[in-house]
Amino acid sequence: MSDWGWVTIAYVLVYGTLGTYLVSMTSRIRRARRAQDGR
Amino acid sequence: MKRPIEIAAAGTMLTALVAGLAVPPDAVQGDVQRIMYVHVPSAWLAYLAFGVTLIASVAHLRTRDLRWDRRAGASAEIGVVFTGLALATGMLWGKPVWGVWWTWDARLVLTAAMFFVYLAYLALRRATDDPVIRGKRSAVFGIVAALQIPVVHFSVVWWRSLHQPPTILRPGEPQIDPPLLFALLMAVTAFTVLYAALLRRRVELAEAEDALLTTARIEEPVAGSAVVGPLSRGEGA
Numbered sequence A: 001m002s003d004w005g006w007v008t009i010a011y012v013l014v015y016g017t018l019g020t021y022l023v024s025m026t027s028r029i030r031r032a033r034r035a036q037d038g039r
Numbered sequence B: 001m002k003r004p005i006e007i008a009a010a011g012t013m014l015t016a017l018v019a020g021l022a023v024p025p026d027a028v029q030g031d032v033q034r035i036m037y038v039h040v041p042s043a044w045l046a047y048l049a050f051g052v053t054l055i056a057s058v059a060h061l062r063t064r065d066l067r068w069d070r071r072a073g074a075s076a077e078i079g080v081v082f083t084g085l086a087l088a089t090g091m092l093w094g095k096p097v098w099g100v101w102w103t104w105d106a107r108l109v110l111t112a113a114m115f116f117v118y119l120a121y122l123a124l125r126r127a128t129d130d131p132v133i134r135g136k137r138s139a140v141f142g143i144v145a146a147l148q149i150p151v152v153h154f155s156v157v158w159w160r161s162l163h164q165p166p167t168i169l170r171p172g173e174p175q176i177d178p179p180l181l182f183a184l185l186m187a188v189t190a191f192t193v194l195y196a197a198l199l200r201r202r203v204e205l206a207e208a209e210d211a212l213l214t215t216a217r218i219e220e221p222v223a224g225s226a227v228v229g230p231l232s233r234g235e236g237a
Helices: A003-038 B004-022 B031-063 B066-098 B106-125 B131-145 B148-158 B178-236
Strands: none
Touching (some): A003 B004, A003 B031, A003 B066, A003 B178, B004 B031, B004 B178, B031 B066, B031 B106, B031 B131, B031 B148, B031 B178, B066 B106, B066 B131, B066 B178, B106 B131, B106 B148
């Protein structure tokens, strides 16, 4: 694989993981609040 | 709703991405060295996150305030994510440069050990629903676990290692060309701002989960009495 191939995989992995983590947390907060309101 | 810290995180992360891809390639390694701009900040942020867990754990033991416990737990989880990313990007950098994905080198092994120790910390936090017991146990664990942070960092100095020694946090001038140093510092800044945004969100989530748990515990006896009601009547007859 070329140098840029390795770089692309690393950047997609890091930016993708951190972005997904932030989005998933936001959705979990919403879900927890909805459950709290539903009680 | 987007907050200023999240907008700042998005902006700095984008700038760091552009800087990391636009600076000149390394004279020896070529373009593959650009992995450094995500690998090194991930490792540094893991240290920072676990350091915050240490401080929050001490504060929790001193004050018994559950807000410190939530901060400790939130920071540890983010630290585990960054450690995992540091390990993964290290492998992606190691394969083209060293010729292997993994080697039993002191830095690599100790970083992997740190990853598993903090996974155990997160597991310990889930071992009980009682926030007071959880806070006390995990604060002690968080303080003891932090002892390994300097060992991981200085492992490349204390033992002969395939991993390169510190480039910036070392005695004397940093051994890195200014444009590359700029891109690295930009990336570290961006990851730090992102860490602050993630920490805030994670603490918010911990608060929401704790509130839900408290409500469930308050409602539990009511639901329980409804279930055992007929049995109680039967017993009385």
